[in-house]
Amino acid sequence: MNIEEFREYCLSLKGVYEKMPFLNVPDKYNQEILCFYIGSKWFCYVNIEVFDFCCIKCPPDKIKELQEQYTGITPGWHMNKKYWISVHFDSDVPDQKIKELVKGSYDIVLKSLTRKERDMVGIE
Numbered sequence: 001m002n003i004e005e006f007r008e009y010c011l012s013l014k015g016v017y018e019k020m021p022f023l024n025v026p027d028k029y030n031q032e033i034l035c036f037y038i039g040s041k042w043f044c045y046v047n048i049e050v051f052d053f054c055c056i057k058c059p060p061d062k063i064k065e066l067q068e069q070y071t072g073i074t075p076g077w078h079m080n081k082k083y084w085i086s087v088h089f090d091s092d093v094p095d096q097k098i099k100e101l102v103k104g105s106y107d108i109v110l111k112s113l114t115r116k117e118r119d120m121v122g123i124e
Helices: 003-012 060-069 095-112 115-120
Strands: 016-019 033-038 041-047 053-057 073-075 084-088
Touching: 003 016, 003 033, 003 041, 003 095, 033 095, 041 095, 053 095, 060 073, 060 084, 084 095
Parallel strands: none
Antiparallel strands: 016 033, 033 041, 041 053, 053 084, 073 084
């Protein structure tokens, strides 16, 4: 999977939009972070130049199992390690599994939105 395929998949999820919120930080790596949002909350982010991993939300009770199953799943970079994981692209995590985990992150964040926010993005 490359950045365009990954981006296309994320944007295919209903109500998703993207933005680069860290353009003004001094660190070049962080300037290149693209975040995918549903409502006012992000569910995934990735560096668009390096494309080394994505960081996504995950049910806390699944994190240990995933990390034991895949060396390419590590604690979430710069995020709360209880709820976020980093999924490395050039690793043992198949593309289909990455998409499944991204969709799971989307679902977690979608459920956390208020009724008003869900209505605004056209999701019941």
